[in-house]
Amino acid sequence: GAGVSQSPSNKVTEKGKDVELRCDPISGHTALYWYRQSLGQGLEFLIYFQGNSAPDKSGLPSDRFSAERTGGSVSTLTIQRTQQEDSAVYLCASSHNADEQYFGPGTRLTVT
Amino acid sequence: GENVEQHPSTLSVQEGDSAVIKCTYSDSASNYFPWYKQELGKRPQLIIDIRSNVGEKKDQRIAVTLNKTAKHFSLHITETQPEDSAVYFCAASRDYQLIWGAGTKLIIKP
Numbered sequence: 001g002a003g004v005s006q007s008p009s010n011k012v013t014e015k016g017k018d019v020e021l022r023c024d025p026i027s028g029h030t031a032l033y034w035y036r037q038s039l040g041q042g043l044e045f046l047i048y049f050q051g052n053s054a055p056d057k058s059g060l061p062s063d064r065f066s067a068e069r070t071g072g073s074v075s076t077l078t079i080q081r082t083q084q085e086d087s088a089v090y091l092c093a094s095s096h097n098a099d100e101q102y103f104g105p106g107t108r109l110t111v112t
Numbered sequence: 113g114e115n116v117e118q119h120p121s122t123l124s125v126q127e128g129d130s131a132v133i134k135c136t137y138s139d140s141a142s143n144y145f146p147w148y149k150q151e152l153g154k155r156p157q158l159i160i161d162i163r164s165n166v167g168e169k170k171d172q173r174i175a176v177t178l179n180k181t182a183k184h185f186s187l188h189i190t191e192t193q194p195e196d197s198a199v200y201f202c203a204a205s206r207d208y209q210l211i212w213g214a215g216t217k218l219i220i221k222p
Contacts, residue, residue, distance in 0.1 A: 031208060041214075041215075042201065042212055042213070042214045042215045043156070043201065043212045045209065045210075045212075048208060048209060050208060056208075056209065091155065091156075099144070099161075100146065100158045100161070101158070101210065103155040103156050103157070104155065105155055106155060
């Protein structure tokens, strides 16, 4: 079946602009995660959604970052007033029963 | 909270030799330990995982061992091949959130 998809694959934006990144998880997966990965670095946890429960936002680096998940499926990560340090690959993952996480291809964000 | 340390950060081995990557964790309640492989420019993918009720798991050329007492677990790759070149991440979790190691870049020398 279809895996996790993300859009856009690449996004170049000017400093100060807002961006929205989209994630379509695997159908039926109740858990959805957002991570950030800077070049050559590890995975930085941002936010976690599980079913209808309140999301765990403990990894969001600032109040410029927010995310929502509509209808328990598609998720959108929004970054307001982007800064150059926001440049990274943003990865989304979904899982069933909090086990194996299936990652999407990521969105490469470049803030100029 | 949980903390996962991974060593080494870079590992270079001759093709055909074995590679071992080690991780330690701090939360004794962690019970799930996966290993992910990330090839250059690709997404991370699960290669093997182990739960706290077993000490070792094998899948062809890869194996993972877990020492709950010492709170460390290791990835073993035997008969390394060029396609094993990648960054490997360990992780530990108790509930839903995986705490990730910093990654090990594995280089296979021809």
